[in-house]
Amino acid sequence: MERTFKPWPALWALVTGFFMILVDSTIVSIANPAILEDLQTDITAVLWVTSAYLLAYAVPLLITGRLGDRFGPKRVYLVGLVVFTSASLWCGFSGDIGMLIAARAVQGLGAAMMTPQTMAVITRIFPPNQRGAAMGLWGSVAGVAMLVGPLLGGVLVDTLGWEWIFFVNVPVGIVAFVAAWRLVPNLETHAHRFDWLGVALSGIGMFLVVFGIQEGESYDWGTIAGPITVWGIIVTGLVVLVGFVVWQALNRAEPLLPLGLFRDRNFSLSNVAISLVGFSITAMPLPLAFFYQIARGLDPTQAALMLMPMAVISGAMAPFIGRLSDKVDPKWVAFAGFTIVAIALSWTSLWLEPDTELWMLLLPNALLGVGITGVFAPLGSSATRNLPRSQAGAGSGVYNMTRQVGSVLGSAAITALLNARLAAELPGFSGGFGGEAAGSGGSGGLPPQLVEGFSAAMSQSLWLPVIGFAVGALVVLFFAKPKVTVAWGAGGSAPAAADADAPAEAVRPE
Structure with missing residues (x-):
């Protein structure tokens, strides 16, 4: 006998784990100086801690989306959650940089198994007239998680040590597993070849x-x-x-990559835009974290608090933006979001100087939160609006893969740019910062004669994400007007008037 379920609790259960894996995309940025000093490594090696995670996250997304179609998104999500949580323990117990990088790669594999399932479930259990609100929640979780990561990382590094940015995943992973086991339905599966x-x-x-x-x-x-x-x-x-x-x-x-999906203009453009988002958001925190800790002498918690207005405003506004994306053309919501973020980051870069009052930098940070809110929900709803049910996992896998590919390239590009600008502004300066710059946990202690050059290098590096968001604003202007689409929700969701005879998604017995 089929068991009824409620779509919204199912979605909340899934985004609990989704929040955790996205936090881990950025949480390391604020802990990099502490890891660098404790494991006695250099900046290039420590940034591989992030890149290994993002690379292992991005590459399997196409096939893990198909696995969700073949074996059911709930089963694949739960297996990925176990892999991710176990790898988090391994990360925390790593005693050298090589082991930490390897553990992060396994953690990324677990994340790759989980992520496509969250978006596929939204596409399969919510009718189109509710999908914007559901994507608003999904998008707000994505945006807030990637912004909260540095804040949470700073608190944990200061109070318990960098290892706890990984240990904290264990209780969250257990709660997320129980919630998904109880609340997420077993959906109809579709056979696929790999x-x-x-x-x-x-x-x-x-x-x-x-x-x-x-x-x-x-x-x-x-x-x-x-x-x-x-x-x-x-x-x-x-x-x-x-x-x-x-x-x-x-x-x-x-x-593996269904090129036919790209015949839909909005799906194609959403993939381009979300890759630019992944690129820019991954590149953004690193110059800021190093500026606040190395140039301005803040501890990790203080540095993370400088990003707090962005996270708070983004989280508060996201539900309203999700509903707005159901009522107006999402193109204009996304365009406004991209443009505001580009302006806010430009403002920040111009003020990233040794003598700028720190409270002044909170102003563009708050504006950044306003802009970020308008990016994720309209892109997600535009990408998935016309996906057929048999391709829900594949489509969400492609979409999430392009976001993660952007993140991987953003991590690699900002590493190269940081090194290049440091070499230009401070010739002969060690990329590993050395003991004198690392200080206590990597904060402060930079000789006064190096502060101005170091700050200039960080300011110049921040223009990379500015360009990424500016290009994203241009891309979304080419979105087509949303079509009236077929409803194929589940769990008793009413089909849209445009297709009243469309069957509901099958929910398999528990």
């Missing part, structure tokens, strides 16, 4: 590009070993990725 060649090509290509970009400055963008050069690695990675796309077009069985 494109293992596509998985290999996409994984190898992404790794080569990210490794080349992130490690390029370490080798002066020249030779790594023998005939192997940085640019050779990057070009090889791009060629492999082109081969991946060609294979997807030629694969007549069932490609």
